[in-house]
Amino acid sequence: MSENNPMRDAFDAIADPTRRRLIRLLAEAEAGELPLHELTPHFTMGRTAVSKHLTILKEAELVLDRKVGRETRYRLNADPLREVQDWVAFYRKFWSENLIRLGRLLEEEEE
């Protein structure tokens, strides 16, 4: 039984501001990974709540984790965000004028 994970959408995972901050913290971590007890103090909520948000991010495969001693270190995996990028990029052509040039530039680059 290799996969009993609920397996979650990236869109769903980044909908919560706490989870977006977690992603940011992991992105800026010098070591590239952080354990739960170093992430927790950045929030007003308790450890358990942060842990649950990390679980949701794991379900979306936005973070990976490995156990080191008694702590679990979490690391960012930004790849699923490409789906978000691709989806939102489609609507660039509907934005207000000043980014149309950039949009065209991207289209050339992306094929």
Next chain:
Amino acid sequence: MSENNPMRDAFDAIADPTRRRLIRLLAEAEAGELPLHELTPHFTMGRTAVSKHLTILKEAELVLDRKVGRETRYRLNADPLREVQDWVAFYRKFWSENLIRLGRLLEEEEE
């Protein structure tokens, strides 16, 4: 009392796949706008459910509406998606190799 709206996050609004499909349908509408009863048949759920999704999109200002006769026509406003674009763009540098070149190109362009 000009603003009694709950006022919702764009990230929150696009988290639901039904709402993403609504955005797509409105984007592809030839007339640029569609009434509820033309949107509904694209889904398996009932009219009331679709209407509630549209309300949520309205709270995020991703759709605008105007009344025409007995119908309410909904139109896409993609501008709030720029916030999503900006947020996700930050993590392009963490993606797998082949987009690093594009990422650098965008950074030059964006300042």
Next chain:
DNA sequence: TTGACACGACACCAAACGGTGTCATACAAT
């Protein structure tokens, strides 16, 4: 003016969400 249509508003419901606190376990340090 009667009837069908389009819609918003509302009550309702089960399930998921976003928190809390507690407990058991594994590991570190002394």
Next chain:
DNA sequence: ATTGTATGACACCGTTTGGTGTCGTGTCAA
């Protein structure tokens, strides 16, 4: 060996979500 730390797993709880059905009102068509 004992104590303290880090964590996962639960049970619990109030609120929100995503759906349903119904009702009332405004509008178009006969």
